[in-house]
Amino acid sequence: MNTLTLPLQLPPLSLYVHIPWCVQKCPYCDFNSHGQQGELPQAQYVEALLDDLQQDLHYVQGRTLHSIFIGGGTPSLFDAKHIKHLLDGIAARIPFADNIEITMEANPGTLEHDDFAAYRAAGITRLSIGVQSFASDKLNLLGRIHDRDEAQTAAKRAATAGYQSFNLDLMHGLPNQTLEQALADIDTAASFQPPHLSWYQLTIEPNTLFHSRPPQLPDDEALWEIYRQGQQRLSDLGYQQYEISAYAKPGFQCRHNLNYWQFGDYLGIGCGAHGKVTLPESDRIVRTVKIKHPKGYLDAEQYTFDTAEVEREDRALEYLMNRLRLMSPIPKAEFEARTGVAAEEVAEGMARGAERGLVTVSDTHWTLTDKGHFFVNDLLSQFC
Template sequence: MIASPPPLSLYVHVPWCVRKCPYCDFNSHQAKGEPPFADYVDALLRDLDQDLPMVWGRPVQSVFFGGGTPSLMPPEQIDRFLQGASARLQLVPGCEITLETNPGTAEHGRFEGYLAAGVNRLSFGIQSFDDGCLRRLGRIHDSREAEAAVKLATDAGFDNFNLDLMYALPGQDLDMAVHDLERAFALGPSHVSHYQLTLEPNTLFAARPPACLPDDDLAWDMQEHCQALLAERGFEQYEVSAYARAGRQCRHNLNYWAYGDYLGIGAGAHGKVTFGHDGSILRRWKQRHPARYLASAGTPANIGGDDRVAPAQRAFEFMLNALRLVEGFGLDTFELRTGLPRTTIQPRLEAASARGWLEIAGDRVRPTPLGRRFTNDVVSLFLAPPA
């Protein structure tokens, strides 16, 4: 039994982008003309109203606008949504509100508008500062536009922002990967997401892999060198691909990784809600296509599916998230979030520890450096139902 539900966040999906990137497997759709943002905000609020009974009275610690390209949405529509959301939900004081931003959509005045609306954290999809790499990735911006967008944001008053960077890009060598980080540091981010390009199923890159991809050895060299450089510049790694200055970890993503709850609204959005009265956990997702979403938001037809997470699935789900964290998790948190006694996973924890993948100290479980390198193997130990 779960005594009380975990912290709650709100995820808002904006499905449109200027152009679909060949590596992207998110629910994003190339915009044909100006998307109907005013109608979409109306639909988002109807969607939220439908989910509200599941979370009555629970405070919301973070809001995250993801996509797609949320920065296509005019500030006045972000403001209208946040006003509607705050009238329906209790946003905690200092609630972290993040907007994903494509540098190719930055305009004078937009960032001032987002800040006035209540957005207090930005996440820039830079990916690289090398124009050749950006072209090969299908990005709509170049390095000059990337730097200009960040400067517009800082001039507007944003001091809490993330830069997304990828490595092991087509045609990239070690010096180029390091140079990307140096260019990022010069812009003064509080957070850096640094992750390897992967060829995800159902993407253009998976169907037609790009030429000149770095091999595994070179990709590993890039990771090691860049991790050392990030640490040297004061960015502490707290998750597999997330690095932050002190106190600037992404609270929204931390809630995901700690198996917290989140409402997911918007086309294709996924949510997870724990019910304290019976200890059940529900995963819910919404209609993926924007037109169908707009037509059905707030009605039963908008719900793409509801799935109750059986107790036998929870250990794996928890580990899939928590073992991404450098600091790991407490066994008391495992019990609180899953409703399972720690004894259900003890044999597997010991097996992972014997292989050098986990360090167990009292109630604390942390992945070792070897375990972080082989996260998928560690998590797979928890796939089968508990004995």
Template sequence: MTPAANGKPQAAGESDSERLQLSACRFALPPLALYVHIPWCVRKCPYCDFNSHAAGPELPEEAYVDALLADLDADLSQVHDRRLTSIFFGGGTPSLFSAKALGRLLEGVERRVAFEDDIEITLEANPGTFEQAKFRDYRALGINRLSIGIQSFQEDKLKALGRIHDGGEAIRAADMARQAGFDNFNLDLMHGLPGQSLDEALADLRQAIALAPTHLSWYQLTLEPNTLFWSQPPQLPEDDILWDIQEAGQALLAAEGYAQYEVSAYARDGRRARHNLNYWTFGDFLGIGAGAHAKLSDPHGRILRTWKTRLPKDYLNPEKPFQAGERLLERDELPFEFLMNVLRLTEGVPAALFTQRTGLPLAELDKARHEAETRGLLQTDPQRLTATREGQLFLNDLLQFFLP
């Protein structure tokens, strides 16, 4: 063996171009999605570690849409003739933007990158920003899915979380979404809230189910660094209560027809979030907007992660670049990067997807895979990569086997 340019051994006589050709033979460009980050909120919640900032009296909609389209222009070389399978407006609170601004943005995006005929376009919204006419206009633009940040229906819990809506507004938001023409919407709901009992958590879940969303994101509150809750932690439920909430909640969701397909995602038949599934199956995504991240592959199998300028004032400054950094993933990082995503899925993925998404032979996983199977964290199935029930509960322990 002789050393390759990156310090890895390669077969004697195999040139870099030959090695890339071999990789390309077993690598096909994955589906492509677009993430659009809109960083403003009415106010910052104490648990939130996303790149969000309190909005001023006027949002710079026109300037920000101009910047988003210029940002996308700079990334067009990464598209490689692919069509967008999904678009996700995240934040922040994207529903603070007018339908006129979002319409101009969508028109500009489609002029640059073609849409699949059945493209899924999701907008995050908070109940405190719901206006019937505005959301009807969003639907007319082609936005066909909403993700509504409920978190809880109980007044004391909403107050503890710093939310701007009350329980009644949360219920009305779901009804207004349906009246505006959205037959596909997600509700975001938290459990393990400050002082929450099992009965309170299940009451929230029952109220959410009663609103008949097609999808539920139901996840435990965690204390994240760089948040108010991290520096001033509230009193959260004990571990045994958290465990009871998790088990009882999952049983209730299953009984009501919401199948769990990812760690915290539950859906009616045919209503899984396609944008998120693209993340979890190691697909590609462009990221535009302040602090947006992207994962992009080229036809040779090289995979690049990029991230954009974080602060809105810097992102809007024409003297500053949109992109803040990039990193090319090394060969020995790919198993962990791939499995960190796909093992979140309760059904896992076909084992062949590893080669399709990374260009590496499945044999690269053999040693770590055997160790994880022996520990009972990975299912013993040569045709699939799937965590066991224990592996899903202790996903970080499972992923340790695949670290470079």
């Protein structure tokens, strides 16, 4: 694709922090996570995270932090005092935006429930709780360490702990799951009135236990009915779908994830963490990857394992691969600012998509149609 050069503009800046340990590896998980063996090196790892961040400060370029997301693994294995030390260290290095969103992932089976207030006092503003299901038999099949009662207790405590927002993660298309069971999980989750719900289908990924020993999953017809009726149930409950697998009450979209999908910038610190940074002065967009294994990371002097350029001819496709996950129209001005590519350079591909009923085109926006949301890859193929 021949591209016209436009100036890159600095987008909002987020920070992703990866804490790689969990109690045990789930059979469906392909994330960079490691089962806990003995006492965790919490203080040492936090110091390594802050050293890692120090080495990335040249990427900040005068910006404040828009959001922080502490993921894993299971970050709630770390004591609140270490999370506070981490956040204090980050704040000492990069100014926080006034309304910064700071999310931490937590699993019901690892939370001492009186720690909800401690994490909030440490600076966490938003919890994301990996419930996955409220059915104990399904949780057992998924290898989760919590049961239905612990999931409900965690959701109830999160709802009353004074956070600005909290999310419950739910999966559907679980082994032997019926439509009624999938809808019951949605209803149970909604009863705790979370401002945000993640609802996504279980997929079998390479290099997981489920890939080598596949469970019996619902067939395609059953999966479609679960999705169709689940979508309607969530809508009836007041949740607006704003991303492929994310639903929120008005005003409670996850700002951190929105920044990802809008091709914003993010630093990534911690084992195997990925980052993406815009460098307008040199007309570059770079992606970074940190050392993956905890031992190598803790022993490192330089934490970045790899840095790769997003080549100019790939920027439009990379932007669209992210942005098309969102339900909202795509501003052409945002596309140009984040990629440095003129909107007219993708006009032909968008026109072909419009002819197929996948997208509508106006002077200022591209908007996926209902059909387009189901055939995103067909639209993306116009730009490969």
